[in-house]
Amino acid sequence: MSTRSRSARRAVGITEVARHAGVSPGTVSNVLNRPERVAEATRLRVEAAIAELDYVRNSSGSSLRSGRSESVGLLVLDVTNPFFTEVARGVEDEAAASGLAVVLLNSAEARQRQRRNVRLLAEQRAAGAVVMPVDDDLSDLLWLSRQGTSWVALDRGDVAEDVGCSVSVDNHEGGRAAGRHLIGLGHERVTFLTGPFAIEQVRRRHEGLRAAFEEAGLDPEGAVRVVEQPLLNPEQGERAVDAVLAGGPRQRPQAVFCANDQLALGLMKGLGQRGLRVPEDVSVVGYDNLDFADLVHPGLTTVAQPKYELGREAMRLLDSELNDPQHVHERVLFTPELVVRGSTAVYRA
Template sequence: MSSSTEGLERPVGINEVAARAGVSRATVSNVLNRPHRVAEATRRRVEEAVRELDYVRNSSGRSLRSGRADAVGLFVLDITNPFFTEVARGIEDEAAESGRAVILLNSAERSGRQRRSARMLAEQRAAGAVVMPVDDDLSDLFWLRRRGVPWVLLDHGGTGEATGCGVSVDNRAGGLAVGRHLIGLGHERIAFLSGPFAVRQCRDRLAGLRAACAESGLDPDAVIRLIEVPMLNAGSGERAAEKVLGGAARPGAVFCANDQLALGLLKGLGERGLRAPGDLSVVGYDDVDAAALVHPGLTTVAQPKYDLGRAAMRLLGDELDDPGHRHLRCRFTPELVVRGSTAARRGT
């Protein structure tokens, strides 16, 4: 395992920018904060030096005055998903015990927003971050680490020495459990309702479903119909009902990549006079509170959300407190929760 200090660079300061541009510190400050006071040629020279050195302005003075020098960022994919509420609670509880505050950053499943959030944390000289990445491109996060801001990956399979610490759930095992459950009920036509396939969790859950088909002697390509929607939210699930019901061979069951999609799908089916499990068996993933409150209750895969958050923040805290910290990986095993939204295929 590699030391947490490997790959970190001392952030470029205003003195280096001033030297590169051949101007004073005051001139650089004016370009950054009051550009109208600087002659155009000088301003362009300073701006070029900023780009060449990849300088990030230091807003830590303002952070210190507000008592947030020990703030850490939390990147989530969708702030409206209650899954992240419970994860965030675990992170905040763990952070509070060490006197740290948490800044919530919503990427909304968009890489551009993730990139802007990383830049903001660097400008604020945040202590560190817990990140659920939008996709497998971690270049923004490596940029952040090189600026002296370490991070821990949350619920992302690409953890290890190369990327630092990580806390994840075995999503393939979760998909495998769903597949075994549905196949055991006699379902041989299963739709997988997925969010953007760039999201690793979606791919891993589908891989588990495919593995369940293979171990049962079924051809995954013949059993599974993939339906991809742009967002992992209830609205996308509701609108997907039309796609699920379309085509010559209607599936007998739908495995949704998360509970938000599943709850939305149940609503979309209800609007068309259909119900689970009589017309379609429906499975979600995450076990949010609403999964047990709807009728019938939603069969889903429970993740240890709160423990996931606490473990991630504990790893980040260890790295911040111990210069000799070694990167670790922590993986949880999810659990299938069977409720009333799934039943045996009619005729079996």
Template sequence: MSSTEGTNQPVGINDVAARAGVSPGTVSNVLNRPERVAEPTRRRVERAVQELDYVRNSSGRSLRSGRSDSVGLLVLDVTNPFFAEVARGVEDTAGEEGLAVVLLNSAEQDARQRRSMRLLAEQRAAGAVIMPVDSDTEDLLWLRKQGVPGVLLDIGEVPGETACSVSVDNHAGGMAAGRHLINLGHERITYLGGPADLEQCRTRLEGLRAAVAEAGSDPGEAVRVIRTAQLNAESGEKAVEEVLAGGPRRRPQAVFCTNDQLAVGVLKGMGERGLSVPGDLSVVGYDDVDLAALVHPGLTTVGQPKYELGRAAMQLLLSELGDPGHRHERLTFAPQLVVRGSTAAYRT
């Protein structure tokens, strides 16, 4: 019986060695360099590992190599289902290489982003996939100086090509939403978005304005911008009061929200006021999360390949970790308009 069986102490490498009748060094070789151990001995050790339910401690190995077997995933809002699907793509790809993913949440705050970066450096993370709070890459450069490479996700431009990036063409997504609403006859459109320093919000608005200009209208007159502090449903619901300000003759004919969370909040706020979507107001979201197809009416939205974004970002990170000659790449996916019941032709 090993010294830890029947106790709350974890099984150690010495216990495995005693059960298999070998030295601790032999157990270490079986776990890390099995080709060095004769097959009969290796089988005895593997059987002992299974019988004792031994869980290897990777901390010592991490200290020796200077790098852990985990990667960080820093997202803007852990409650947003968009990021959950991205995280699944990152985790599935990392798992194929034996890496664990540590999820961190900046909550769209610079200070929390910096704390998360420091934590990744302290833990000697192998690397990180990062959705930055803004286009400033200073935190990423600092992390790289600590020996932790990172891939930027959901950001198009990386100054100085200091890192790989993966994004969706947000300008094209904004244009797709704008063209859809214009084709339905909507001439007064409100853009409901978050902080202007978020690249996603800024470029989606630019795409909307480009679609309005393409149609021969003045974006300055046709597009009204309302900013929200957060990109969640609660903020969308609260913003409805401002969206509707000015009465029926001045309120917009359509609202383009910078993500589905805001759009779902707008749907709720409209319903609470006895107004209908799309009868009184057409609503377009962005992301095409699962909830977009479940709400009533179904939400017209600009879809992003969420799982593929996460998978591509992790593949780029793995390439950098495994290839000393790695060259930074910028991958851009195309968005796709998904039309559902929340938009309809404008009724004069």
């Protein structure tokens, strides 16, 4: 408790601790990393010295020497999106259990930024990464593998098993479930409101929707119309309302299946402004089951994804890849679940 408070910032290292405890630096390192190899008495002495000097380990030094750091990266498409943040929670909880630190990096949906973040991970010699790729181009990830950093792809089912692990949710099945629900309610003219088809996930949801119609003996060509917007946010949903309603009351869809909840919520707002009631005039189905889907009125019928579990499983796979010498790449596929609320109802002409 000396008073040399602010100036003369010291650099207590492992060596100073060693001197203070009357022991060699190697022993201090052992206390830190393999306590079982050091005798009880000396261990206590070293620990006392650590506490007294307020030593904090310098991770630069250790990861320089060992060639690997203790942290894993989580590359997320958009920190602002509730879907991703829920996944992040899962990853974090599981990582904490394995004693790994998570650094969360935001790609902001931009290829260039993803590349920068991947590079950052390589520079930090990160132990591994959980990644949601911005697009179909996996070259960044392959490069990362070559640098010796392993990864797990999230929500990207088409990653071949010989390049890496992946965990995702069956988008085809999700679209199909939504379709069956609507068909069961008697809807035979539905619009798929979506973001860019360049996104694999929405493409597959669309296919699933069409499959449901085929299975019901209906022609998807006539039954399913598509409205494509440039982004998957609420504003675009609101803006799409004219396109959705185009063609007048006769052509108007009986139901709208939206590629995510944000579009759906925007659309519902837009419909309300046009004086159309949900579900009386048109049914709406979303995708993701965000917290807010339950807060609007009427509650949004939507396809729920196990977001938190998705994150946990990804981290679990990464952990196995890091520690299990006979790990083989795996492809985990979750099944989504339809949550029925008030925004869908039986069709009445």
